[in-house]
Amino acid sequence: MSTASMAKGTGTAVPVPLPWPGLLALSTAAFTAVMTELLPAGLLPRMAPALGVSEARVGFLVTGYAAASFAAAIPLTALLRGLPRRRVLVGALAGFAVSNSVVALSSSYALTFAARLLAGAVGGLLWAMLVGYAARMVPAERRGRAIAIVLAGITLALSLGVPAGAALAGALGWRTAFGTLAGLAVLLIGWVRWRVPGFPGEPPEARMPLARVAALPGLPAVLSVTLFLLLGHQVMYTYVAPFAAHAGLGRPDAVLLVFGAATVAGIWLTGLLVDRHLRAALLTALAVCAGAMLCLGLLAGTHAVLFGSVALWGVAFGGAPTLIQTALVDASGPEVADVATSLQATVYNAGIAAGSLTGGLALDALGPGALPWTSLPLVAAALTTVALGSRYAFPAARRRLSSGS
Template identity: 70%
Template sequence: MTAKLPYGGLLALFTAAFTAVLTELLPAGLLPEMSRGLRVSEGRVGFLVTGYAAASFLAAIPLTAALRGLRRRPVLVGAIAGFALCNAVTALSTSYPLTFGARLLAGVMGGTMWAMLAGHAARMVPAERRGRALAVVLAGITVALSFGIPAATASAAFLGWRATFAAVAALALVLVVWVSRYVPDFPGEPAASRVPPHRIAALPGIRAVLAITLLLLLGHQVMYTYLAPFSERAGFGRTGVVLFVFGAATVVGIWSVGALIDRHPRATLLAALGLLTASMPALGLYGGTPPVLLTAVAVWGVAFGGAPTLLQTALIRISGPGDADVATSLQTTVYNAGIAAGSLAGGLVLETAGGGAGALPWTALPLFAAALATVAAARRYAFPGRRRDGGRITAWAGSSPGGSD
């Protein structure tokens, strides 16, 4: 009999992911309002997002390693409380330096929390249900991007940007109570049993998952960051519609992966990366036709929506739940590096390539193709074929002959 998922706790972690994404990306949706309120340029408001990402990038691995010996739930609650404090300071501050400092602290909280979420969810459920549990938790990212950010941006037009940040701070406070009540606690790792981060990074398969994560985010950010100019070049100026189609499609993707991940993990990831790869030539060749543009963006969204969950599940399968926090901190660092480098690469292509925005899909295509080829080759450790025991998949462990990581 299949055990039921602990939805009370998993939905609390879902909301934590949702809150973290809102905290990180809200300034990008509120550039004009925050620019006027803080009396700085929109570019300097944009640096509030950059500062958050940089702090998260720098803090994830060392802070995760330093906190490994502490009980897990208090650390998670502390990170969420940090979000509440940082968003409250942002809502009240009239000083740009103070606001920037709050954003740096929020980035540190984000780097700590992202390293914990997947491992905590994995320890809450039996091994055969980990994929489904992770899909529930990481859906918080998708819902925040698809609906949370647009809704918060729209509400700021009526309530003001400060009220929006205050609402996110209040949500984090509610979440502190929710996590304390419904998310189980787990002990920290005794010093004698802790595996050093460099040894976890050296586990067979870890580097393949991290490489695919980097390639995926590079290709995605090349296109997603500059979707507005690409849509305008294609003659479809309603960027909001294109973004909504992408966001709604990611919800379909995360739902589909949740249904398949525990039974067909390798095949599902290959299919997702195959769809991503196929959508880029469609955008490059026929993106000027609105029906093709929207269809290709929807395919891209479905494929991308589930890919991070598939990769994080593979990472935890390799490291084991006990070392998942450190393994995930490595992925968090790579993830943020991919976001920054992909956005930079897309901007350089946009400014220097003869085709302008039309060159973006062709820039993303080889990155997605390389990710697909890496998964196809990484059969032994990172992405083995499924294994059955009495007609039921018990784990991903075990591999088919051939291939290497």
């Protein structure tokens, strides 16, 4: 049975409150994963002398994490799908604790890089679990809200956590920042064991082969939307600084600040809409994102338009992952959501890498002004896929209303 159900009074069904302590623990796990992945990017000048390497090689600590996450998500999820879910979650968090502890103590670049590969591998496993775990903790009609709460940890890490980590490193040293992350992971293990319910793994006779999961009705469309959106987003986001300079703005950090604040608003708004209006909300988000790219392509030289378009882009993109992942769980069902999410995590990382590459090629060949026009058809492809996917992937009325067991 699900850990959440409908409590009935005198003939009227009343929803049980959301399991906030457990969902917030999962959200903190998402926060920890993002912080672990991105913290070295803000500490390059401090870490390089201590490890005896160049800043570029310290940057590879982020690249190594992403590569390990990309490579490990599917095989680790498939290998461990039969184990109790909470045990796997605790194991992933223990991996973060060990990795960040090694980084905090190591003076060897090779050892530090190996620790980052470990973190990336358990990070890929964690991302494959979180959404499906949240979906199993609540009734299906509250699934989207639960996923939004968990994914809010990403937004919090990007908007507050990474800057705070950099500030802590400046005040007390970069090793203290990584040690703090290790301590957070240890505390989070206790929180998960205390307040996150346990679920069984998949018995061997019930395990759906990976190829069958990938071919479930609606799943290819959801994965396609993920890929197209990340491609289009990353084309612009990776090269915001040269585009802002092209538009006559000398403060790309101001653009990023507006975008980050808008993503917070986007995920909050999505939490209000996702369970009742998933299809309409996703169509609107993608249309707004496409419209923002069009405005950036035509009128970015007007700074009011530039900032307004970036704000709309941030609101739209901030909510899109929750909407898409809720659609993924609806299409797959919570029972195989971990495997489906591992596929999506791989597609997500591929979209980030390919989008950055595509944007770089466009920048080199055509200049910053071409970036919105490169992004626009990719976002439009995501919008078209949702518009056409009304039967299985993004139905007007959500069908798979089993909350899992």
